[in-house]
Every structure is written in structure tokens, then in C-alpha cells.
């Protein structure tokens with residue numbers, strides 16, 4: 364009897380030691396949290412909202428970063444290789460990183476958040492044949508699909524916490540419903556003929572189709588090709604002829620091209636304002652309202668309304 368009891372205690376102690384060893388092994392640097400690496404801030408924010416306390420997220424691309432041109436450094440490749448899960452936008456947004464993201468994806472989940480979006484909802488790329496326009500976060504209802512993708516992937520990787528991921532996702536989706544309604548209400552303040560958005564690069568086409576704007580970018584869908592003098596002149600003609608009140612700067616694209624357009628419009632005897640800075644491919648600084656997806660969308664629509672609804 365005594366022997367059995369002793370053996371049971373020893374056995375339990377071994378189990379306890381073994382469990383402690385297992386538990387501390389992959390989670391040594393992470394308090395047991397799932398280690399997630401992401402690319403653009405918009406994706407980082409979705410993962411923070413769905414993963415909550417259960418994940419530690421490293422976002423590679425901060426404020427002002429252009430994802431079309433971004434190349435991962437050696438230490439970032441290490442970070443990707445050590446992650447439990449990787450999320451990126453996909454649709455060839457991270458053009459210089461797509462190969463490594465796919466390659467690492469052979470050994471672990473490396474998932475484009477755009478993966479389960481029905482291609483019928485996607486716009487064709489004007490720059491790359493056989494690619495879609497990657498700027499899907501500009502239509503809030505389309506971006507909601509990425510929340511579901513993140514929920515599903517985290518639940519596959521960490522099924523014990525699937526209920527938490529599901530309830531976090533539901534709560535965030537409800538916030539995004541409200542955000543979509545807010546954008547529609549703001550847009551209603553702009554007279555229909557003034558709903559034209561001209562920016563440095565062609566990032567706003569989903570915004571245009573979701574919320575009823577004509578959109579024009581000086582550079583194409585990617586920033587990889589420079590705008591030509593002819594592009595500047597053609598855009599200046601359009602602005603002067605249609606008396607467009609304002610054009611916009613983007614936080615992740617140098618201001619000089621937009622200023623060149625403004626000067627060319629002035630040469631035509633018309634004054635176009637720079638209507639402010641919009642967050643297109645990068646969000647604002649961490650810790651500011653614009654450093655979240657919801658804050659970025661609100662900032663953009665508020666800036667657009669102020670610039671275009673006047674008079």
C-alpha cells in the first residue's frame with residue numbers, strides 16, 4: 364500500500380516536471396503566447412484584435428512604410444523563421460517579400476489574410492497582369508473578411524482557445540459594422556459631383572467602388588513605377604478643367620509628386636488645395652488613434668469630407 368502511494372507521488376512529480384519543461388520550452392520568450400509576425404499595420408491590428416491576450420504580435424512595417432517596395436532585413440527573416448504564425452496582406456502587396464513568405468509557409472502557417480475573399484469582390488490590378496488590386500482595407504466590408512481569416516487560422520493553430528478567438532472576432536466585426544456606417548454617413552455630406560479623390564498612387568479604388576467616389580492616382584497601383592511628366596500634366600488638366608478643390612498626400616508616399624501636380628494646376632490658372640494627409644498603405648504611429656485601422660479609416664474620411672464638402 365505504502366509503496367503504491369509513494370510510487371503515485373513520484374509519478375505525479377515526474378508528470379509535473381515534464382509538464383513544466385514542455386510548457387516552458389517553446390514559450391520561453393513569450394509567456395506562453397502565440398508568436399505572430401505580420402507585415403503591414405492594418406494586418407497587425409486585425410491580429411491584435413482577434414488574438415487579444417493570447418498572442419504576441421510583431422508587425423514589420425511601421426508608420427510611413429511603403430509595402431510595395433519593402434524588403435525584409437536579415438534579422439526580420441529570423442523573426443519570420445521563429446514565428447508560430449505569419450499573416451500578410453497578399454495579392455502581391457508585399458511584392459518584394461512574397462517569395463520568402465510563401466517559402467516559409469511550407470513549414471508553418473504563413474497566411475495571406477486576403478485568402479478566403481471571393482475573387483468576384485476583387486478589382487483587377489492595372490499594373491500587373493493576372494494580379495488583383497491589393498488595397499482591400501479601403502472597403503470596410505471587404506476588410507471584415509480578413510478578420511474571419513485570422514480567426515480561422517488562429518483557431519486551427521490553437522484549437523483550445525477557439526472560443527475566445529471567435530468572440531473577439533465577433534466583437535471586432537461589430538465595431539467594423541459601425542465604422543462602415545460612419546463612413547457612409549460622412550460621405551453623404553459631400554455633394555455627388557465633388558466625390559473625386561486624387562492621390563499620389565492608385566490605392567483608393569476599393570474605397571471608390573464601396574463609397575461612390577471617382578479615384579485617380581498619379582502613380583499606379585504599385586509605387587514601383589515613377590510618375591512621368593506626362594502623367595503630371597494630364598492630371599493637372601483634369602483638375603483645372605473640373606475645378607477639383609483638393610488633392611491628397613499619402614503618409615507612405617513622398618509628397619513631391621503631389622506638389623508637382625499642384626504647381627502644374629497653378630500654371631493653368633486654377634488653385635487646388637492639398638487637402639491633407641491620408642493613410643493609405645501605412646497607418647499612423649503606434650499609440651495614436653491613426654495607429655489603429657478604425658482610427659485610420661475615420662481620419663481619412665474626416666479629412667476627405669473637410670476638403671471636399673466645403674462651400
Ligand SMILES: [Zn+2]
Pocket residue numbers: 431498564565566584585586644
Ligand atoms: Zn499601395
